[in-house]
Amino acid sequence: MDVFKGLKVMKSTNSIEKLIINNLINMKTNRIINTIGILILIVTLSSCDKDDSGDIVPIPPGSGDLNLPPLNPQLVAEGKDIFRYDTFGDETFWTDVLQMNQVIETAVSPATALAVGLKVDASALPDAVVEAIQNGEVDLNDPQTTLVLLQLNAVVGVQGEVSQNTDGTLKLDRMGITCALCHSTVDNSFAPGIGSRLDGWPNRDLNPGLIISLSPALDQATKDVYASWGPGIYDPRFNHDGLNNPVVIPPAYGLYGLPKAIFTGDGDVEHEPAGPVAYWNRYVAVTQMHGHGYFADERLDNWIVDYREGDDLVTDKLPALQAYQFSISAPTPPAGSFDATAAARGKALFSGKGQCATCHSGPLFTDVIDGGKLHPQSASVAVDKDYVKRSATKQWRVTPLKGIWQHPPYFHDGSATTLADVVTRYNQMNNLGLSNTEKSDLTEYLKSL
Numbered sequence: 085m086d087v088f089k090g091l092k093v094m095k096s097t098n099s100i101e102k103l104i105i106n107n108l109i110n111m112k113t114n115r116i117i118n119t120i121g122i123l124i125l126i127v128t129l130s131s132c133d134k135d136d137s138g139d140i141v142p143i144p145p146g147s148g149d150l151n152l153p154p155l156n157p158q159l160v161a162e163g164k165d166i167f168r169y170d171t172f173g174d175e176t177f178w179t180d181v182l183q184m185n186q187v188i189e190t191a192v193s194p195a196t197a198l199a200v201g202l203k204v205d206a207s208a209l210p211d212a213v214v215e216a217i218q219n220g221e222v223d224l225n226d227p228q229t230t231l232v233l234l235q236l237n238a239v240v241g242v243q244g245e246v247s248q249n250t251d252g253t254l255k256l257d258r259m260g261i262t263c264a265l266c267h268s269t270v271d272n273s274f275a276p277g278i279g280s281r282l283d284g285w286p287n288r289d290l291n292p293g294l295i296i297s298l299s300p301a302l303d304q305a306t307k308d309v310y311a312s313w314g315p316g317i318y319d320p321r322f323n324h325d326g327l328n329n330p331v332v333i334p335p336a337y338g339l340y341g342l343p344k345a346i347f348t349g350d351g352d353v354e355h356e357p358a359g360p361v362a363y364w365n366r367y368v369a370v371t372q373m374h375g376h377g378y379f380a381d382e383r384l385d386n387w388i389v390d391y392r393e394g395d396d397l398v399t400d401k402l403p404a405l406q407a408y409q410f411s412i413s414a415p416t417p418p419a420g421s422f423d424a425t426a427a428a429r430g431k432a433l434f435s436g437k438g439q440c441a442t443c444h445s446g447p448l449f450t451d452v453i454d455g456g457k458l459h460p461q462s463a464s465v466a467v468d469k470d471y472v473k474r475s476a477t478k479q480w481r482v483t484p485l486k487g488i489w490q491h492p493p494y495f496h497d498g499s500a501t502t503l504a505d506v507v508t509r510y511n512q513m514n515n516l517g518l519s520n521t522e523k524s525d526l527t528e529y530l531k532s533l
């Protein structure tokens with residue numbers, strides 16, 4: 085995708101037109117998009133001011149326009165289904181190897197499921213079930229109820245095939261996981277853990293390590309590692325390098341326009357033609373979820389993982405999956421959640437005394453849009469210094485900050501519990517000399533992004 089190659093903030097760009105044309109050429113015949121829409125799009129783009137100099141316009145954080153092309157709505161809709169419901173055939177791992185279907189069937193009641201952070205999609209529950217739950221007629225301590233929820237396709241990020249035993253009880257024949265497991269939550273509108281889906285919001289309640297540790301297929305030492313991570317935390321490199329150094333599950337929103345994906349910027353068009361986020365989606369779908377697909381990266385000690393089993397269920401889905409994630413904007417802060425006057429003062433500190441804007445610059449609050457810029461190991465003020473060394477780049481991408489209010493704790497290792505802690509950390513590490521009022525003003529500004 086040309087748009088991500090050396091993406092810079094500029095008035096308009098020919099590469100966007102190229103992107104659209106490339107997209108059209110690459111588009112599968114079954115994904116033909118509305119021709120009229122495209123025509124309108126091309127007309128709109130052609131009428132934009134041309135400034136092909138490619139010069140970076142120096143702009144303050146939070147402002148500027150990336151002039152990104154509109155996303156194809158049909159591709160976005162396809163991607164939404166993939167994000168929520170597609171296991172890429174990973175049942176061959178979660179069922180056949182880890183035997184998680186048996187674990188769920190015998191030991192995971194809805195109460196247990198909610199306690200390990202699994203979420204229930206209320207919109208998938210028929211009225212009768214909703215009523216029964218409200219009237220206290222549903223046994224939330226019975227794993228059979230979990231199987232009913234799976235049968236209704238109501239457990240976020242978990243797909244199950246349920247059938248009946250001869251005695252009428254339910255059994256879970258197969259189960260697999262989807263992207264939504266870690267990157268969706270619910271709004272708790274029905275009850276804690278039960279509500280409408282919020283795709284792209286990291287599930288910081290989910291304890292994926294604890295869930296995996298319940299598998300009877302793992303030895304005790306491996307179980308102990310998985311069980312040690314805690315909620316909202318996962319190590320997507322443990323099964324490659326054997327090191328135990330997990331990171332927080334980040335949001336999958338607010339990413340459109342970033343030329344590099346993940347904390348360490350491993351994902352880019354050089355390493356995945358479908359795009360930066362698609363690089364990482366392939367990585368996780370294949371190497372972590374164990375979907376039927378292929379992943380290779382010479383930067384990771386020539387790691388090659390091939391689970392195709394004659395069938396690639398990943399590659400063709402990457403453009404749609406990425407388009408869906410790009411369509412999700414960072415959530416705006418709830419009304420009244422910050423002090424606007426203090427935030428205005430904090431904004432000046434962000435660019436001035438706090439020196440934040442030297443790295444968190446431009447419309448997405450990150451200088452990675454400046455030609456894919458990354459920073460050395462020393463740029464992170466997190467407590468952990470080692471995760472970066474396990475990555476492909478061995479460098480940090482400056483984290484985009486829109487919607488930052490939504491997902492504490494902060495930094496890749498979750499070592500700052502609140503935004504106030506983030507500011508205190510920077511103040512100490514970078515000797516900023518901020519007064520208490522200044523620290524609190526800067527914190528209010530961060531809450532407002």
Ligand code: HEC
Pocket residue numbers: 167261262263264265266267292317318319320331332333334335336339344345346347348361364365366368369373405409
């Ligand atoms: C078991 C939990 C888990 C699952 C399942 C999972 N991810 Fe992630 N995801 C993570 C973690 C942890 C990271 C952070 C990795 C890093 O930065 O090194 C991450 C990073 C990301 C990012 C990077 C965001 C950024 O800032 O650039 C995106 C996007 C993403 N995942 C999307 C997906 C998609 C799409 C799927 C399904 C194919 C998926 N994830 C499956 C845990 C998960």
Ligand code: HEC
Pocket residue numbers: 347434438439440441442443444459463464465466480481482483484485488493494495496497506507510511526530
């Ligand atoms: C030298 C470049 C640099 C400067 C200066 C800088 N940051 Fe950062 N910032 C980063 C990098 C790199 C990360 C990711 C570090 C990590 O996760 O370990 C980050 C992460 C963050 C995060 C956490 C984001 C998340 O999703 O967890 C916040 C919040 C933040 N910075 C705010 C600030 C503020 C406020 C300032 C000014 C006081 C500032 N930064 C100054 C480079 C910088």
